[in-house]
Amino acid sequence: MITREAKEKMMEEITEELKQAELVVVTNYRGLNVQSINKLRGELRKEDCRYKITKNTMNRLACRKAGFDELESFFEGPVAIAYSNADPVAAARVFKDFAKENEALEIKGGMLSGQLLDPAAIKALGDIPAREVLLARVVGGFQAPISGLVGALHGNLRNLVYALDAVRQQKESA
Helix, strand or coil: CCCHHHHHHHHHHHHHHHHHCCEEEEEECCCCCHHHHHHHHHHHHHCCEEEECCCHHHHHHHHHHHCCHHHHHHCCCCEEEEEECCCHHHHHHHHHHHHHHCCCCEEEEEEECCEEECHHHHHHHHHCCCHHHHHHHHHHHHHHHHHHHHHHHHHHHHHHHHHHHHHHHHHHHC
16 A cells, blocks of 8 residues: 655656646547557657656646646546656647557647647557658758759859850861
8 A cells, every 4th residue: 555655756856847847748548458558658758758647636736737738638547647848749649649559548638838738639649650751851941942952053053164165166167
């Protein structure tokens, strides 16, 4: 049996993690076996996201203390809570991909930077391309005009070389 002090310490830990979290996701894990939950935890851990199964009463109290009262409505039935203070898009992508493979996982909702999210918003967040892809697109956008300028200048230089070569050939034949 867990002592009251241990419960209070656990609740304080959850409260602090919620306060620091950029993304919070509440899921219903009914129908998932232990192996599936551990696989999900492992995938989330790679994205610096924690996934905890604790009592709903403790989650509700921690949410109240953290100022996330809106999340309380999600704590019905067997739920787990995930929090990430790293890349919220990467964590949402893990949930989206995992839910495709495991239909038993139900995303109930969450919060992103203090804004309440419904399941569709979390899935949409997971559809955003990875940070590296977005940065590559930005760099490509900057590079395209420069490449065009280089190509135009190269074409002008080539035409100048052809003209000078034609003049040289003309002088040699004369």
